[in-house]
Structures are given as C-alpha cells and as structure tokens.
Amino acid sequence: MSIINMRQMKKNQTGVISSVKAVGALGLRIREMGLVPGTKITIQGRAPLNDPVALRVGGCTITLRNNEADLITVELTE
Secondary structure, three states: EEEEHHHHOOOOOEEEEEEOOOOHHHHHHHHHHHOOOOEEEEEEEOOOOOEHHHHHHHEEEEOOOOOHHEEEEEEEEE
C-alpha cells in the first residue's frame, strides 16, 4: 500500500485517511466534515481546472480545495 496526498489521487481511487495535518479552524472544519484518520474515501471527480476535488465520504459527497487536500494523507486501497 502506498501513502500519498489526497490531491494526488485520481478519479475512482479509494483509500483510507492516515493523517490530517491541518490545524486551527481549518483542521477543525476538515474533521467536522468527517475527514478523520481511519475514514474510507473515494475520489468522485474534479472540476475542469482540477480544483476543487469531489470525494465520497460515508453516504455524502463533499468537495475540498487542492490546498486543503494537500494537508490530508491517504493510504491507497485500490
């Protein structure tokens, strides 16, 4: 298994969050969206200029800017 930044994931790739490096208000917001270590995510797609990225968490689809996705590391499962 390889560990990469969420930003580097491609469409339909699945992984498990291994760490969230964001701190302060941004870190709190990311964690409140359910993006915590151990959570399974799937990349659903990207906007035309590759920012933001849409991902599936639980039963919800959320979006993150690339600078936010850079702060999250993911262990790929597929």
